Amino acid sequence: MTSTSDRIEGLTELESCVLGVVWRRGPCSAYVVRLEFAHSHSAQWSASAGSIYPAVKRLQGLGLLDSTPRPWGRRGRTELTLTSAGLGALRAWIQRMDSWTADPTSDPVRTRLFFLDALELDEERRAAIRKAEENTRSKLESLRRHVEDLKHASAGVEYLAALGGVFELEARSRWLEAIRETLALRPSSE
Amino acid sequence: MTSTSDRIEGLTELESCVLGVVWRRGPCSAYVVRLEFAHSHSAQWSASAGSIYPAVKRLQGLGLLDSTPRPWGRRGRTELTLTSAGLGALRAWIQRMDSWTADPTSDPVRTRLFFLDALELDEERRAAIRKAEENTRSKLESLRRHVEDLKHASAGVEYLAALGGVFELEARSRWLEAIRETLALRPSSE
DNA sequence: GGCTCCATGTAAGGAGTTACATGATTCA
């Protein structure tokens, strides 16, 4: 038996984020939600129409979002608003802060380095690490710019949250550096 | 047109990891691969039979894994080995180190805190952050133990890679602390 | 003999992806 309240407690991350975006951007179209996801600096979601529109539909079905049609051209557009149940679901999602959320995230760089010894030559290993360091450095630069923008837009919690990404990438940088230095001490396989 | 080589370049993270586990554990059964995933400290995959066995089948179909039946009871069991194409695919996957891998990961804690202001009271916000800090601290403890074990097992690169998780959780800890302190300075909404 | 792991799957369902389709608006 799956009740509606079970379903609401088990919203996917994407569904919950949609609620959050509608909460923040006030009444807005699904397209605006889509852009918000597209502008996010994380690689998790593609923000494809094929994920957002169905998610919005599901949330409407659960009574968490309302849609009110606004005249616009001949087709009109629909504005989404949070229902009070939707606001409740968003708050519950934040407050529940399930314990699994604190697990180390699955970092694709870490995943690859886990199997680094499968490469043949030390030089290849060093090259892989260098590439990871360069990628991380360049992402860090653009993320820092983005976070500065948020800061100056006095975006409050939005800025503080985004700062988490900077902390993460800085930590990854230091970790890669540590690995590079440790490997340099290791007897070479070449 | 989707050629076989396209498919091999586009292996999912899970498929590539399966190759990696078979590479590391030598000839082994799909069940061993499953356990390896189950013991992983990241929350990404459930290591369900329904994901591993089909993934192994796909990798066999692509010629990246070989399976050789070994007698065992009446049903026998199958041992998986990497083909040379499989080893090549694993190495290519590591070396490609696609640039998206360096994006900030999608951290569920960060995602939630992004919408922290949707909560009504400052006390609720503080409670949410405290919970995140406690969760992170407890995960960090068990992860540190696990990493120490790897170190003493002289697991080389395995240890260095796992260390990345520790760096990540430590960074999250510091970030949460910074947020908590910043919020304490903010004019209260209560 | 029964209970609990070990081990290997399958079936149904759901969510997200890519790719396509369509129409309206804006601007050069």
Add this chain to the structure above:
DNA sequence: TGAATCATGTAACTCCTTACATGGAGCC
């Protein structure tokens, strides 16, 4: 008027999830 962009979808497909089924091995 043609191109680009805004805006809203749909269809097919793939992978992962949950839940179930099965069957042997080891142990009390």
